[in-house]
Amino acid sequence: MQIRDLPYADPGVPDVRSGPRFLLWLGRRQLAGQVKSLLWGLLHHLGIAGLPLGVGLAVQAVVDRDGGRLALAGALLLGLGSAIAAGDVMLHRTAVTNWITAAARVQQLLARKTAELGSVLTRRVAAGEVVAVSTGDVERIGWFVEALSRFAAAAVTLLVVCVGLVVYQPALGIVVAAGIPVLALAVLPLLPRATRRADVQREKAGRATELASDTVAGLRVLRGIGGEELFLGRYRAASQEVRRAAVHSARMWALISAIQVVLPGLLLIAVVAYGTKLALDGRIEVGELVTVYSAVALTHHALRNFEEIAQAYSFSRPSAQRAARVLALARATVPAPDAPERTEPGAGGDLYDPLTGLSAPAGVLTAVVCGDPDAAGRLADRLGGHPAEPEAGHVSVLLGGVPLDELPLAGARTAVLVQDKEPVLLSGTLRELLDVPASGAVRAEEALAAARCDDVLDALAQASVGTGGDPMRTRITERGRSLSGGQRQRLALARSLVADPEVLVLDEPTSAVDAHTEAAVAAGLAELRRGRTTVVLASSPLLLDRADRVVLVDGGRAVAVGTHRELLAGEPRYRAVVTRETDEELATAGGGGGDVVVLESREGESA
Numbered sequence: 074m075q076i077r078d079l080p081y082a083d084p085g086v087p088d089v090r091s092g093p094r095f096l097l098w099l100g101r102r103q104l105a106g107q108v109k110s111l112l113w114g115l116l117h118h119l120g121i122a123g124l125p126l127g128v129g130l131a132v133q134a135v136v137d138r139d140g141g142r143l144a145l146a147g148a149l150l151l152g153l154g155s156a157i158a159a160g161d162v163m164l165h166r167t168a169v170t171n172w173i174t175a176a177a178r179v180q181q182l183l184a185r186k187t188a189e190l191g192s193v194l195t196r197r198v199a200a201g202e203v204v205a206v207s208t209g210d211v212e213r214i215g216w217f218v219e220a221l222s223r224f225a226a227a228a229v230t231l232l233v234v235c236v237g238l239v240v241y242q243p244a245l246g247i248v249v250a251a252g253i254p255v256l257a258l259a260v261l262p263l264l265p266r267a268t269r270r271a272d273v274q275r276e277k278a279g280r281a282t283e284l285a286s287d288t289v290a291g292l293r294v295l296r297g298i299g300g301e302e303l304f305l306g307r308y309r310a311a312s313q314e315v316r317r318a319a320v321h322s323a324r325m326w327a328l329i330s331a332i333q334v335v336l337p338g339l340l341l342i343a344v345v346a347y348g349t350k351l352a353l354d355g356r357i358e359v360g361e362l363v364t365v366y367s368a369v370a371l372t373h374h375a376l377r378n379f380e381e382i383a384q385a386y387s388f389s390r391p392s393a394q395r396a397a398r399v400l401a402l403a404r405a406t407v408p409a410p411d412a413p414e415r416t417e418p419g420a421g422g423d424l425y426d427p428l429t430g431l432s433a434p435a436g437v438l439t440a441v442v443c444g445d446p447d448a449a450g451r452l453a454d455r456l457g458g459h460p461a462e463p464e465a466g467h468v469s470v471l472l473g474g475v476p477l478d479e480l481p482l483a484g485a486r487t488a489v490l491v492q493d494k495e496p497v498l499l500s501g502t503l504r505e506l507l508d509v510p511a512s513g514a515v516r517a518e519e520a521l522a523a524a525r526c527d528d529v530l531d532a533l534a535q536a537s538v539g540t541g542g543d544p545m546r547t548r549i550t551e552r553g554r555s556l557s558g559g560q561r562q563r564l565a566l567a568r569s570l571v572a573d574p575e576v577l578v579l580d581e582p583t584s585a586v587d588a589h590t591e592a593a594v595a596a597g598l599a600e601l602r603r604g605r606t607t608v609v610l611a612s613s614p615l616l617l618d619r620a621d622r623v624v625l626v627d628g629g630r631a632v633a634v635g636t637h638r639e640l641l642a643g644e645p646r647y648r649a650v651v652t653r654e655t656d657e658e659l660a661t662a663g664g665g666g667g668d669v670v671v672l673e674s675r676e677g678e679s680a
Contacts, residue, residue, distance in 0.1 A: 076173055084181040089401040092394030096386075099218060099393075103175055107222045110167035114226025117160030118375055122234050123153045125367030126241075133360025164226075168219045176215035179396060183207050186400055189482055193459045197402055205282045206399055210392035217389035220382050227378035231257065234368055234375075242357060245348050245365045252340040253372060257379050259336055260329045264383050267329060270322040271387040277318045279395070281311040326384060333380050337373045344369050422473015424489070424576050424606060426455055430631040431624055433576070435473075438599055438607045440620035440637070444627060444650045446581075449610040450494060452626065453580040456608060457491035472576065490574035494581050496565035498553035503533060504545040506564065512573040515601065517545075520570035523597035524563040525590055529556065558585035563594065570598075576606040583616060595619040612651055625650075 088098040100107065131146035183206065187194055194203065235253050238246035285308060348362040424433040429452065433439040443449040456470055458477035469476035477485045487510070498506060507517045521530065533544035536555070553561040562585045569577060582598075583591040592615045598607070599619045609616055617623055617637040625633040625640060625647045633644045640647040 076170055079174065079177050080181055081178060084178045084185065087182055087397070087400055089397040092390045092392075092397055095393045095397040095400075096214070096217060096389065099175055099178065099214065100221060102178065103171055103218055106167060106171045106174060107218075107225075110164060110171055110219075110222035111225050111229075113160050113163040113167055114223050115160075115229060116156055117164050118226050118230035119233065120153045120156035120160055121371050121374060122230055122237075122368065123156075124150065125364045125371065127153055128367050129360040129364030132363045133358055136359055164223065168223055171222065172215040172219035175218035176211045179211050179214055180207060182400055183211075183396070186402065190402060191457075191459060193454060194399075194402070198399055202279060202283055202395065203399065205279050206392070206395050209278075209282075210395055213385075213389045213392040214396065217382075217385040217393075220378070220385040224378045224382035227375035228257075230375050231372060234372060238365060238368060242361050242365055244351055244356065245344060245362075248344060248347060249340070249365065249369055252343070256333075256336045256340060256372075256376055260332055260380065260383065263325065263329055263332075264387070267322070267325040267383070268387040268390070270318070270325055272391050274315065274318040274322045275388065275391040277311070277315045281308065281315050284308050284311050329380060329383070333376060334373075337369070337376060341366070341369050422475070423471075424456060424608065425471045426452070427468045427471070428455065429626055429629060431456075431626060432631075433606055433608045434622075435606050436604050437621045438602060438609070438619065440617045440623045441608060441610045442612055442617065442623060442625050442640075442647060442650055443610065444646075446494075448626070448629070450580060453491050453493060453578050453610055456576075456578045457489050458485045488574065489576040489578060490569060490572055491578040492565060492569045492580065492582060494584070496562070496568075498549060498556075498561055498564060500549060500551040502546050502548050503564075506549060507568055507571050509568060509572050511571050515571055515573045517567070517571055519601065520567040523570055523594075523601040524567040525593045525597055526560075526563050526567055529560045529564060532556070532560070559587070559590065562586065563590075566594070566598070570601055573605070576608070577602065578608045578610070580610045582609065583611070583613060588615065591615045614651055617651065623647075 085098075085102055088094045127146050127150040130149065131143060134140075134143035134146055183203075187203075190197070231253055235246070235250040238249050240246070284304075345366060348357065348365060351357045352359060352362050423435050425431070431441065431452070433456075441449070441452065443452065458470060458480075469478035471477070472488055477489065480488070504517070507520070530544040533547040533549075534542045537543060537547040549555070549564075553564065556564070562582065566579070566582050569579070579598075583594050586594065591613060595613075595616045596619065598609075609620065611617065614637065620637065622634060623637050623640055624631050625644060627646055633640060633647060635643070637651075641651065
């Protein structure tokens, strides 16, 4: 895989049982790139390891006054220099390619998981942790994958150097062969402690990132209640904890680095002292001593890779653990392996939630009233087939008698569309905003009209630059910050109406608009979705009065069903949620009549 070929057509199915298993899986998926990097790394390191041989031959040729061997040594050094240059360039290219492609694979996996879980993701994992995983953690994971092949090349090179020196000059070669493993493994006893300190640092840094992200996300609310200084103090304390943990970790890595410098120096002194004695005794030549000395001196370059791989693993392991934790999240239930794959939810079927007993008949506008807004949000998620937390003994919502959890994700998303309380508008033009997967039955103009977006179009037309006053070509800023809350809400509603799903679930779609506009939106919604299954979770009388049927959910169960006026007149719990008016005031207003169906005493029945 080359960088120009990104993104991956299929990033694969990761092993998310643990951080190390995830790193192993990622390394296997990058096997071809790792092999290329290993081969170029061998060329680079073996070229460096061969330099002492050329230098030793040249020194001995000068001592022996042999011009032919001096020319041969010069040619050998030239060839080794060319190999080192080519190997270094290509090793850097292939290693960086491994880094970027591995990071891109992880980012694609995270993007796929985000698309799979939708807004439920940030309910299961803190938003700050998601940001940390998709930025810094991805880079650290890529660093380990990139360093792995260079470490393997360095390890093979050290093995070749030890064997070669034993063959070339046994007396000194044995000393070097015994010393190199000690140098490579000397830091192993310190690695667990260094890893623990690195884990603590990353954990504290992750919490600081989460705190910063959550603070920025709620900055407007914080300003409204005057809580900036409080959260600034919390972040200052968290950042100081990160600093202390980083210094504590850096001390251990500084000790490891010092050992990697001191021990090779001691080995070099031992080799020189012993080699000088051998040379004085006439047992080795000067050129051989120079060769062995240079080889030992140059092993320091390869040994640095041992320190780097230890550090890369120590930092990438907690990052991989966090990434694996996010990637391990799944839909509430998974179809059994031997279960036949469902492709059709049963067109025109009713939407039924066994947990609450709520039923939304096909082709009908059903309003749902919940006294608890959070419960309404959770119910909306359930109706969409992705509850915030998998419950014990979880039972899926049924559409046309088919469990949504047994449908492929794409099929479930096409069949049921959920718009939550705070829909997000992505930056881009209005035309791009409304360019969503859709049935094609509803045009953008019709959806905008139904959502009563005339004032939004006027505002966009006035703000347009170089578009000839065309609001559809006007860019909307990130999250629609240039628009009011009500305008953003209506554009999000128009986007949902354009999609024209079989079942549309709306959670408080008009909570940010005034009463006059809300009445118009309710009328437009009822008209455009006529004959299509629509569920609106709301407590606004203007919306409820437009619904074909209204269901009251209390205590997690559907307890009553009827029209808005019937429930106002005959159901006190409904009246307590929707209005503060008394029975006498309702009678005077003429709102009453009809039979209210009370369901709570009928076990197993649906509303």
